[in-house]
Amino acid sequence: EIVLTQSPDFQSVTPKEKVTITCRASQTIGSNLHWYQQKPDQSPKLLIKYASQSISGVPSRFSGSGSGTDFTLTINSLEAEDAAAYYCHQSRSFPITFGQGTRLEI
Amino acid sequence: EVQLVESGGGLIQPGGSLRLSCAASGFTVSGNYMSWVRQAPGKGLEWVSVIYGDGTTYYADSMKGRFTVSRDTSKNTLYLQMNSLRADDTAVYYCARSWGHFDCWGQGTLVTVSS
Numbered sequence: 001e002i003v004l005t006q007s008p009d010f011q012s013v014t015p016k017e018k019v020t021i022t023c024r025a026s027q028t029i030g031s032n033l034h035w036y037q038q039k040p041d042q043s044p045k046l047l048i049k050y051a052s053q054s055i056s057g058v059p060s061r062f063s064g065s066g067s068g069t070d071f072t073l074t075i076n077s078l079e080a081e082d083a084a085a086y087y088c089h090q091s092r093s094f095p096i097t098f099g100q101g102t103r104l105e106i
Numbered sequence: 107e108v109q110l111v112e113s114g115g116g117l118i119q120p121g122g123s124l125r126l127s128c129a130a131s132g133f134t135v136s137g138n139y140m141s142w143v144r145q146a147p148g149k150g151l152e153w154v155s156v157i158y159g160d161g162t163t164y165y166a167d168s169m170k171g172r173f174t175v176s177r178d179t180s181k182n183t184l185y186l187q188m189n190s191l192r193a194d195d196t197a198v199y200y201c202a203r204s205w206g207h208f209d210c211w212g213q214g215t216l217v218t219v220s221s
Contacts, residue, residue, distance in 0.1 A: 032206060034206070034207040034208070036151075036208070038151075043200060043211040043212065043213055043214055044143075044151065044200075044208070044211055045211070046207055046208060046209050049206070049207040049209075050206070050207070055209075085150075087150065087151055089151070089207070089208070091204075091206040091207065094164050095153060095164075095166050095167065096141075096153040096156070096166075097153065098150055098151040098152065098153065099150075100150050101150045101151075
């Protein structure tokens with residue numbers, strides 16, 4: 001099983017700050033890594049697919065990078081509405097796995 | 107509009123069975139990979155199962171033999187049959203369209219396993 005480890009688990013941030021969340025895979029997964037945002041009492045929402053590909057309708061302040069085992073989600077100029085939990089997810093092999101999540105408090 | 111709507115959750119005793127439904131609109135269930143993902147209260151996301159367009163299925167190890175994913179093309183609906191339910195199956199269950207990434211999610215349905 002591929003284990004995804006996110007850091008940090010929790011971060012208190014301020015508006016306009018630049019935030020970086022990392023996701024490390026226990027074995028190489030190429031670019032088969034995706035990022036989601038989940039606000040309280042809502043379903044997860046796809047932010048970035050295949051490590052760095054943007055999603056229509058997602059603000060341009062969200063970007064992703066990385067390949068192999070190390071990945072990064074960057075939020076430029078954080079806004080109050082970005083308070084949420086963020087999860088990475090690998091689709092390289094079964095079982096499909098998620099990171100443990102990173103909660104951003106603003 | 108692409109939409110998924112889950113139903114069928116509720117309170118069930120340990121050892122019981124429940125079938126969840128996920129009605130799709132705006133696309134066909136049979137023409138896509140469809141997954142179930144769950145989230146225990148206050149916890150992270152956990153993948154449950156997937157069904158491919160050709161009917162091939164895969165499950166997380168802890169659900170193998172207890173859960174069965176299926177679909178009804180005439181109703182454009184995905185199902186999750188859950189048997190031998192345990193307290194640690196308590197979670198919100200989401201269905202999601204999955205092409206590697208999960209690009210469309212339902213609102214979720216809560217399953218509570220408790221006596």
